[in-house]
Amino acid sequence: MNRARILPDSDLAESLASFAREIREFAEDKLLPHARRIDEEGGFRRECVDEFAQAGLLAGPIAKENGGAGWNSLQMAIAHEEIGAVCGNSRGFLAVHCGLVAMCLEAFASREQIDRVMPRLLSGENIGCFALTEEEAGSDVASLQCRADKDGDGYRLTGKKIWITNGGLADLAIVFATVDPSAGRKGITAFLLPTDREGLRRERMPGKELGHRGSDHAELIFDGMRAEADEVIGAAGEGFAIAMGGLQAGRISVAAGAVGIHRAALQLSTEFLEKREQFGKPLASFQMLQERLADMYVELLAARQLVHRCARRRDAGIETLSDLAAAKLYATEAAARAAEQAVMLHGSRGYSSAHPPERLLRDIFGLRIYEGTSMIQKLILARDLLG
Numbered sequence: 001m002n003r004a005r006i007l008p009d010s011d012l013a014e015s016l017a018s019f020a021r022e023i024r025e026f027a028e029d030k031l032l033p034h035a036r037r038i039d040e041e042g043g044f045r046r047e048c049v050d051e052f053a054q055a056g057l058l059a060g061p062i063a064k065e066n067g068g069a070g071w072n073s074l075q076m077a078i079a080h081e082e083i084g085a086v087c088g089n090s091r092g093f094l095a096v097h098c099g100l101v102a103m104c105l106e107a108f109a110s111r112e113q114i115d116r117v118m119p120r121l122l123s124g125e126n127i128g129c130f131a132l133t134e135e136e137a138g139s140d141v142a143s144l145q146c147r148a149d150k151d152g153d154g155y156r157l158t159g160k161k162i163w164i165t166n167g168g169l170a171d172l173a174i175v176f177a178t179v180d181p182s183a184g185r186k187g188i189t190a191f192l193l194p195t196d197r198e199g200l201r202r203e204r205m206p207g208k209e210l211g212h213r214g215s216d217h218a219e220l221i222f223d224g225m226r227a228e229a230d231e232v233i234g235a236a237g238e239g240f241a242i243a244m245g246g247l248q249a250g251r252i253s254v255a256a257g258a259v260g261i262h263r264a265a266l267q268l269s270t271e272f273l274e275k276r277e278q279f280g281k282p283l284a285s286f287q288m289l290q291e292r293l294a295d296m297y298v299e300l301l302a303a304r305q306l307v308h309r310c311a312r313r314r315d316a317g318i319e320t321l322s323d324l325a326a327a328k329l330y331a332t333e334a335a336a337r338a339a340e341q342a343v344m345l346h347g348s349r350g351y352s353s354a355h356p357p358e359r360l361l362r363d364i365f366g367l368r369i370y371e372g373t374s375m376i377q378k379l380i381l382a383r384d385l386l387g
């Protein structure tokens with residue numbers, strides 16, 4: 001196969017193409033050997049955090065004045081496509097730790113809070129999680145019920161968060177709770193909290209996940225956990241805007257990760273069709289199957305362009321909510337179509353965990369759901385269009 005055709009390199013300036021190659025080599029060397037095992041055995045591979053730190057992936061998207069490498073959004077998208085093409089679990093960790101936590105803090109936390117936690121997040125000594133979702137508050141974030149009751153100078157948190165990626169392992173959590181349940185989104189407040197404090201219990205999510213089985217998903221149960229006044233991010237009542245801002249940073253990783261899954265599905269399918277013979281010739285010679293590769297290929301190029309367009313607009317300071325919604329919606333849905341085709345094109349092999357396509361298909365479901373489902377992205381787009 002002509003692999004160069006599906007890589008981003010030829011559309012990038014040489015400095016960015018060589019940046020992509022470096023991350024690709026890292027991903028294929030350090031992450032690929034474990035990708036199938038961690039999916040089959042379940043549970044997060046802690047060593048990958050140190051590997052990410054050493055390779056500069058944790059500090060990458062953080063500004064230099066905050067101890068990071070100062071990547072722009074396009075670099076982050078390129079890096080997360082490369083990681084996503086190899087291991088959805090590792091890319092999911094990065095989206096949360098870097099996007100939802102470190103980048104969210106960078107945008108909204110005080111100087112003192114950033115100085116207190118950023119060095120440990122960027123070195124990988126500490127892991128971060130972002131605790132927003134509740135049983136009754138999924139897409140409808142503003143209806144969250146986790147309470148932060150005033151207690152002297154600080155607060156006491158009561159309630160339960162679910163589906164929190166990195167939640168069982170995290171040392172630090174951004175937690176969203178309401179200081180006034182009757183105030184809707186205006187009561188939501190963001191806290192930066194350690195996870196080893198009395199009053200917090202953590203449990204693995206019940207059941208076996210469809211995808212992202214090598215990730216850590218937990219419930220966080222708050223039972224009067226103390227939060228100090230200087231642990232509020234921004235001011236009381238600003239949490240909804242902080243949650244939305246954090247999700248904006250994470251979604252670019254999700255969209256780019258979907259492009260990675262899409263690319264992997266196309267590469268695996270092309271190589272398989274070239275190698276596998278039926279009816280006396282390679283499957284790749286059948287036009288009905290060639291058409292499927294062509295469709296996957298065009299959708300891959302389109303998805304990547306939407307993601308890069310969004311990253312470039314963010315770097316230029318002109319990004320809108322719709323840019324990201326279009327990129328996440330299209331990239332995740334197109335990758336789902338590609339992963340399904342990959343399973344089908346591999347025949348019985350596509351049906352077994354001994355081959356990667358079924359893992360791609362299971363993982364992509366997660367990307368279509370978290371950080372705003374595909375339907376929610378459509379609502380954002382339609383609202384924008386309708387004014």
Ligand SMILES: Cc1cc2nc3c(=O)[nH]c(=O)nc-3n(C[C@H](O)[C@H](O)[C@H](O)COP(=O)(O)OP(=O)(O)OC[C@H]3O[C@@H](n4cnc5c(N)ncnc54)[C@H](O)[C@@H]3O)c2cc1C
Nearest residue numbers: 130131132133138139163164165366369370371372373375
């Ligand atoms: C693998 C994984 C990792 C996650 N990690 C985190 C994390 O780290 N932190 C965190 O806080 N959360 C996390 N989540 C939770 C995730 O963000 C939510 O699952 C998601 O926002 C959807 O919420 P819900 O599951 O409650 O679905 P619901 O909101 O109940 O939606 C159910 C269905 O209804 C649709 N729907 C809802 N409202 C509308 C509407 N107005 N119009 C049309 N359709 C609608 C949805 O699209 C969906 O199809 C994770 C979830 C998964 C699966």
